[in-house]
Amino acid sequence: MTQSQPVLPPLRGRVQQDAPLAPLTWFRVGGPAGYLVRPADAEDLLLLLRDRPRELSLTVIGAASNLLVRDGGVRGIVVKLARGFSDILVEPDGIVAGAAALDATVAEHAAAAGLAGLEFLCGIPGSIGGAVAMNAGAYGAEVKDVLDWVEIATPGGLQRLGVAELAFAYRRADLPEDGIVIRARLRAVPGDRAAIAARMSQIRGAREETQPVRARTGGSTFKNPAGQKAWALIDAAGARGMRRGDAQVSEKHCNFLLNLGAATAADLEELGEMVRARVAARSGTTLDWEIRRIGEVPA
Known part of the structure; x- marks a missing residue:
């Protein structure tokens, strides 16, 4: 006997099954969503939250600028709020x-x-x-x-x-x-x-000068430990520019990971873990991920 598919409530927004998530993320990596739902408005979202099949997990993504979707994708429902x-x-x-x-x-x-x-x-x-x-x-x-x-x-x-x-x-x-x-x-x-305009110009200039803003990146990779700067710990551990495949620790700001073109989510996550291990060995400090990592590793 074939098991029936979970049925989503009657939404007015866009629903896609097996939807690619990589194009939505700044890293441009990762597998698909079981269901990608873009609710039409608050009423539509409330209906989804109230009546969704409980066997389907719920994950929310925003601009996906500080997000790593693993290569196996995200099961269940991924919600992305859009125009409404x-x-x-x-x-x-x-x-x-x-x-x-x-x-x-x-x-x-x-x-x-x-x-x-x-x-x-x-x-x-x-x-x-x-x-x-x-x-x-x-x-x-x-x-x-x-x-x-x-x-x-x-x-x-x-x-x-x-x-x-x-x-x-x-x-x-x-x-x-x-x-x-x-x-x-x-x-x-x-x-x-x-x-106000001068302050914003100063902030934008500082960001442009110190961060790889035009690269495929996920923003700050690790949280700053109390009283310390993550980038300084990474630099002191000799990890600036370190690579795994097409994943690289940025030369410009070493608390940023880059996809140089053909990196997988696994490359990026494993490079991050290599950096954490180096920093822990060098300084005794364990860095915590700031990038949100979601989804599954392929079997």
Whole structure:
């Protein structure tokens, strides 16, 4: 007797079976999703969360700038929020942004409105949903410093939570089980447009100068240990430029891994583990991955 396929609820958004994920990621590697779902709007997402077959796992991806999808792909349902979640509303003292809105785009909207305090977002290559979920930060600020509230879709309905309820820590937030960020309000203050533009230009220039921004990369590979810089530990361990196949530790910024063209997810992950081993042997410090790694290793 043939086992029947799980049936997804009747969604209005796009649903693809065995959908390639590599083209969606900055590394351009990885296997397919069992189901790739792009909900039409919040109502569609809530229906999916409430009525999805429970035998199907649930994984959420954003801009996929800090993500490694393993070569065996991701079983179950992969949710990617798209157009229905990218609205940006400018208010007198802040921005309400959909989870799919890019961090840099939010920074640009704030700057155009003469709102200061969100300039750091132009240095984060991701989306607002991911920025909240991992408490993204750069250039002296983190999301927790500017967040007023976040709306999260859960199997039980929509929740609005404040900063204290998310228990923010370094590169993490506590979201409800199977919860997906759909929008957030970020505080800002009226400021001088020229000064805001200058600060953003400074951040972009620093990023361009120090990071391999035009390469196939996944952003910062490892978290900074307390009181230390991951890149300095990697450099001291002699891992700058180290390679495994077409995976390479960036010469420009050695806390970045690069896909030089034909790397697999396994190449990149194994190179990262080689770097961790070198750093541990040299300094006694164990680096923790900042890149989110999902999916399965092929059998």
